[in-house]
Every structure is written in structure tokens, then in C-alpha cells.
Amino acid sequence: CEDCGKSLIGECKLHGPLIRAKDRVIPSRARLTLPHYLTLRVLELRAGNQQILGVFAKKVIQKRTQFGPYVGQLSTKLTCYDESRLVLQVLKDGGKYFLDTPNEDCGNWMMFVRLARNQEEQTLVAYQHCGEVYFTTVKPIEPHTELKVWYAADYAKFMEASAVFIKEESDVSPLPPVAKESVDPWICSSCGSTFATFALLESHQCIHKDRI
Numbered sequence: 559c560e561d562c563g564k565s566l567i568g569e570c571k572l573h574g575p576l577i578r579a580k581d582r583v584i585p586s587r588a589r590l591t592l593p594h595y596l597t598l599r600v601l602e603l604r605a606g607n608q609q610i611l612g613v614f615a616k617k618v619i620q621k622r623t624q625f626g627p628y629v630g631q632l633s634t635k636l637t638c639y640d641e642s643r644l645v646l647q648v649l650k651d652g653g654k655y656f657l658d659t660p661n662e663d664c665g666n667w668m669m670f671v672r673l674a675r676n677q678e679e680q681t682l683v684a685y686q687h688c689g690e691v692y693f694t695t696v697k698p699i700e701p702h703t704e705l706k707v708w709y710a711a712d713y714a715k716f717m718e719a720s721a722v723f724i725k726e727e728s729d730v731s732p733l734p735p736v737a738k739e740s741v742d743p744w745i746c747s748s749c750g751s752t753f754a755t756f757a758l759l760e761s762h763q764c765i766h767k768d769r770i
Contacts, residue, residue, distance in 0.1 A: 586662030588669055591629075595619065596705070598670060610642065611670045612704045619699040625682075626692035629666040630657030642672045644684055644707060646691050647717060657691060668693060674706040682707035686716065 559570040569575045592598065595617045602610035628646060632655040636645065646657040659665035671693065674680035682693040684707050693707055709719055 588659075588662040588665050588667050591666040593625075593667070596667070598667075599704075612672055613667065613670050614704050615699045615701055617701055619695055621695050621698050623695045624692055625668060625694070627690035628657055628668045628684075628692070629664075630659045630669070631664050632656070633658040643669070644671075644673050644709070645717070646684065648686055648689050648691060650689050671705050671707050674708045679704075679706050680708050681705050683710040683713075684708070685710040685713045 559566055559573055561573045562570065564570070589598065592613075595615065597614050597616050598611050599614050600609050601612045604610065630646070632648070632650060634653075634655060635658075636656045637658055638660040639645070647654055648657060649655075659669040662669070671682065674682075681695055681697060681699050681703065682705055683696055684691055684693050686692075693705075699705065708714075709717055714720060
């Protein structure tokens with residue numbers, strides 16, 4: 559304590575505790591890459607203070623606006639699986655790799671974009687170009703609208719997923735009708751979660767194996 563000139567363990571009983579100044583919190587790499595006309599919103603708060611985030615437009619975003627490339631770590635296993643986000647893979651040097659984002663410092667803002675559950679809420683398509691994944695708007699996005707993505711037709715084939723059809727997008731070629739077995743949900747025997755394709759189920763089961 560500089561007031562009484564003593565070296566103490568803990569607080570000074572005579573002059574009291576020090577006034578603690580905290581460092582400024584630095585946003586993660588993913589949050590810092592967010593374009594100025596987009597914003598993150600907390601949609602849900604789960605156990606352990608886990609935030610479920612969504613990306614929303616702050617102004618009108620024109621159709622055919624391209625975002626990317628998606629930033630992630632190339633991995634043969636998916637270490638971070640979130641059922642509300644797309645599973646992304648790319649071809650690199652003849653191999654097929656996951657774009658893994660185990661934390662916010664390993665990716666960019668695109669990791670926060672949630673998947674579209676139906677054609678009405680889809681605003682983006684994900685596709686692969688020159689070993690990178692990009693998102694492009696398929697219709698104008700109004701302010702306060704959440705950006706939601708699904709695979710483009712060719713990329714859906716690559717990911718062994720079904721295509722989502724956009725009514726407003728006449729130049730997006732739909733996939734042929736998928737076989738019955740690819741429509742039925744795949745169920746995880748460990749936790750009961752369901753998946754649209756076997757590839758997604760297989761990626762999910764890798765997480766259970768790693769935990770064991």
C-alpha cells in the first residue's frame with residue numbers, strides 16, 4: 559500500500575481495496591470482419607451463457623451481392639457442429655475437407671449465418687469456387703431481415719444434400735427429385751438428433767467419437 563508504505567497480502571485494512579480498472583474487451587476476429595451494414599443479434603441464450611446469434615441487415619442489400627470467401631480451418635473431421643449452421647466442405651489438392659470453425663478467432667462473420675429451414679426464409683446460396691466457399695444473395699434483403707443460407711444446386715450435390723427452391727430466383731437450377739432414402743431423416747443413435755443427409759450424420763457422429 560503506497561499510503562501506509564507496507565507490503566500486504568490482500569487488501570489494506572486501513573486504506574481499503576484498490577480501484578480496479580479492466581482492460582477493454584476486444585471483439586473476436588469473426589465479429590471484427592462483419593460488414594458495416596450487417597449486425598449480430600442474440601436470438602437465444604442457452605445454458606452456460608451460450609449465445610445463439612443471427613446476422614441481420616441494417617440497410618437494403620441488393621440481389622446478386624457476393625460475400626466471402628468463408629474463412630475456416632481445413633480439417634478431415636468436423637470438431638464444431640451446430641445444427642443451425644451449414645456444414646461446409648471444399649475440394650483442395652484432390653481431397654475433400656471440412657471448413658471447421660471451432661471458435662470465433664478461426665473464422666469470419668459468415669460462421670454466424672444460420673441455415674434456411676425453407677424456401678421463403680432463404681436469402682443466400684452457398685457455393686464453391688476455386689476451392690473457396692462464397693455466399694450470394696438470391697433476392698433483395700430488407701433492413702431488419704436475417705440472412706439465411708442454403709446450398710446452391712451444384713454444391714448441394716457435392717454435399718449430398720437436397721436443394722432448396724427459391725420462387726423469386728428463376729435462374730437457379732433446381733436439383734432433380736431426390737431419392738426417397740435421401741428425404742427420410744437420418745437419426746443419430748447416440749443422441750437422437752436427426753439429419754437431412756447421411757454425410758451430415760456422419761460428420762455429427764465424429765464428434766461423439768472424439769468425446770469418447
